[in-house]
């Protein structure tokens with residue numbers, strides 16, 4: 001019997017009981033779409049991480065103060081790094097492009113009768129270099145403004161929208177906490193960062209302004225900063241630069257050889273990559289769980305095929321009476337099960353594509369990147385499930401004696 | 410003298426019912442020539458159906474030999490038996506045994522699925538057989554849209570489609586009323602006139618009157634083998 005006829009027979013048989021066929025396929029449909037979606041979400045997350053690393057310039061460190069240790073034990077004394085450290089790193093560590101000091105705080109910003117709570121960062125112009133910030137409108141701070149601690153601000157796009165709407169903020173005066181500043185620039189939109197935080201929800205003031213007006217001056221360390229962001233030139237050995245910075249800072253702070261670093265250095269892209277790895281492991285786990293549901297779907301197929309063989313015993317007997325060999329019967333039921341699984345797999349793929357399409361374009365569900373290799377793999381796998389779980393029922397059907405099958409009530 | 414189409418020698422069939430053995434056939438010998446029209450009669454449980462199933466290769470004898478057209482079928486495996494059923498034998502059952510939700514034409518095509526006949530010849534062949542049984546206008550009908558007599562005629566067309574040597578019918582009129590039964594018998598008469606070998610099982614003497622020869626079974630044994638000098642002939646009433 002030809003394959004084409006077998007497929008036609010199988011489809012006819014499955015159409016007779018269309019609802020049951022669909023319900024039987026459901027396990028495979030869910031399994032296949034889940035596997036593809038999970039893998040797609042994993043790939044999508046990976047891509048997002050890659051983009052984030054790229055948007056950070058790919059080679060950025062955070063340097064911040066930490067607890068000083070004495071005789072192997074941590075003390076409560078927090079060491080703060082300062083603006084001079086930033087200058088030192090920039091000048092003395094080879095491969096460093098720029099080192100930008102940050103003072104950060106947050107608070108209310110008011111314009112007219114609108115107010116908005118946002119992040120307030122004190123910077124000097126090097127930040128623009130380190131973080132690839134672009135000025136969309138207006139200008140950076142002048143050297144004079146930075147040195148004098150002028151009351152000027154550059155605002156993020158979110159703050160722009162919330163306080164000024166569509167009107168031009170440049171030259172306008174707004175209130176930050178308890179003093180007035182003049183807006184001189186607006187940052188280009190940057191979107192969310194790796195933690196999902198809005199990077200545009202921020203305003204920048206000269207670092208001295210923040211220190212004098214908001215955080216206050218630390219008399220023992222008057223130029224202290226919250227952290228320093230360091231960017232390296234492309235292609236530099238990040239581990240080497242990290243080591244150089246560490247030695248430089250230890251020397252500067254006169255840390256004894258056996259004591260821990262009183263500061264921390266974080267390689268940002270490494271941090272993101274680590275988080276991505278965790279996410280990847282989680283997604284792989286989910287994909288495996290989805291594969292298990294595929295197998296469960298296969299067991300459902302086997303169950304229904306067994307029922308179907310019993311129900312159609314007389315049909316099997318008739319087919320045998322008019323000349324079907326055991327192999328013919330085996331093939332018929334095996335193909336039925338493969339068609340069932342194959343169709344389920346196909347529908348599953350369509351659902352996965354739809355889901356990911358909606359996720360990517362309309363934010364419904366979850367976005368991702370579909371790997372065609374995974375699509376073919378899961379289609380093949382579901383056909384294999386059809387063979388595996390369809391074989392036993394088909395074998396049972398083929399082993400019936402024609403006369404018993406014909407007489408079956 | 411040519412070899413007979415069917416030759417049965419001392420065929421026995423035993424069913425194991427738990428501890429007990431039931432002898433459905435206790436040693437039957439008979440031979441049937443090509444072109445004969447034979448009725449098998451006997452009371453319920455006498456072994457008629459058992460005999461038919463052995464002749465039709467649906468079942469194998471416990472002891473003895475059966476040869477069809479010179480081939481000893483007791484030696485064949487399942488696939489070889491299937492091939493014989495496909496090419497040499499056409500079955501007609503009491504309960505019609507048509508595939509539900511399947512057109513008359515497709516039902517008639519069923520034996521062709523398992524034959525060597527090329528697919529492009531199937532429709533013509535099936536149509537010809539349906540026309541022969543007077544159902545040329547009902548080819549697209551499903552069994553549920555046909556009367557009992559019409560369904561049985563579809564089944565006869567199915568039995569004919571592979572041009573078998575013989576037609577085996579186990580109580581083909583058993584589920585039909587007298588008039589439709591007569592129509593079906595008229596059809597068998599026509600097929601016999603065309604040269605087909607026909608063997609049918611029946612309870613009813615008036616059905617057996619159509620045959621040219623009557624074999625009577627009792628308790629698993631062949632007890633009478635009579636020729637019918639003047640078989641009855643019926644005209645088919647209109648569809």
Ligand SMILES: Nc1ncnc2c1ncn2[C@@H]1O[C@H](COP(=O)(O)OP(=O)(O)OP(=O)(O)O)[C@@H](O)[C@H]1O
Nearest residue numbers: 424426431432433452453454455456457458459460
């Ligand atoms: N599968 C079976 N298992 C056990 N015993 C069987 C089986 N088939 C038939 N028999 C027994 O064999 C004997 C002959 O049965 P068979 O069906 O040949 O009778 P029959 O002449 O066709 O009867 P009826 O006119 O009622 O159809 C009966 O006693 C029956 O009980």
Ligand SMILES: [Mg+2]
Nearest residue numbers: 457458459579
């Ligand atoms: Mg019987």
